[in-house]
């Protein structure tokens with residue numbers, strides 16, 4: 714079953730909760746985006762998990778070092794999943810995966826800025842992450858790189874995959890039809906004046922696909 718993830722790349726818990734009031738009911742995974750984690754720290758994890766205990770709460774902390782230590786604070790605050798960068802050393806990725814197991818949590822390995830996606834994807838897969846995420850970062854999105862094209866570079870990788878990078882309602886169906894297991898949308902939801910309606914329509918598209 715494919716999942717819908719809203720990325721809350723916001724700067725305050727208050728803003729995040731306001732967005733969730735409108736869209737929370739339609740998503741499977743609530744991503745506490747990197748700016749939000751930097752601004753509010755693990756406290757936002759606790760607040761959101763208490764309010765949405767049935768949702769998967771993902772702390773997008775993009776760990777680059779200290780894989781066995783840094784995510785701890787998020788798991789202890791109630792996070793179900795954290796992110797580690799594929800560009801990090803293998804020791805860091807493996808340590809984060811081992812730590813997650815202690816907390817019965819999950820790890821998403823983010824391929825952002827990886828040059829050789831096919832070969833790094835295979836190496837990362839061998840470490841046993843829960844998800845490998847193809848991610849066209851904010852600073853690259855304006856250059857027109859298509860996350861669905863990027864995902865094709867992971868065709869030889871068989872573990873669960875996520876896709877991110879400027880996905881919006883108009884591109885959502887194509888993302889759902891791609892091999893991605895998790896479809897992530899941030900600004901494509903929270904920057905829309907009718908964000909509740911947008912999230913609802915994404916949910917409907919996903920449910921239709923999942924129920925085929």
Ligand SMILES: O=C(CO)[C@H](O)[C@H](O)COP(=O)(O)O
Pocket residue numbers: 720721722744746747773848849850851877878879880897898899900901
């Ligand atoms: O991790 C991120 C940026 O580093 C974002 O959460 C991700 O790119 C999804 O957001 P958007 O749909 O707005 O691109």
